[in-house]
Amino acid sequence: MERFVRDAQEGVHTERGWPSTAYGVSKTGLTTLTRIMARNLLKERPGEEILCNACCPGWVRTDMAGPNATKSPDEGAVTPVA
Incomplete structure (x- = not known):
């Protein structure tokens, strides 16, 4: 880095x-x-x-990603929970 x-x-x-x-x-x-x-x-x-795990929830509608992101926060939360 x-x-x-x-x-x-x-x-x-x-x-x-x-x-x-x-x-x-x-x-x-x-x-x-x-x-x-x-x-x-x-x-x-x-x-x-x-x-010890790391995952990417995808492009989630947050303050950082903005309103055009393809996933809702609920959809993004599926990744670390599944």
């Missing part, structure tokens, strides 16, 4: 293979962090059956 920030600040992120949106990179970072945390839980607390 630090490399993306540095490359973006220098204006060379796209030529170095990064996407053009910080949002997409942040989602990749979050998914990677979740995988690291899950691996650490397995190692540090074996046998406790702790589930």
Whole structure:
């Protein structure tokens, strides 16, 4: 993540293979962090059956996504619950 920030600040992120949106990179970072945390839980607390999960509910009508998003909050909530 630090490399993306540095490359973006220098204006060379796209030529170095990064996407053009910080949002997409942040989602990749979050998914990677979740995988690291899950691996650490397995190692540090074996046998406790702790589930560490990440999910994407899709484009949900919120203050951030706006009114044109395709899913209602109830529809987006199905993803982490299912």
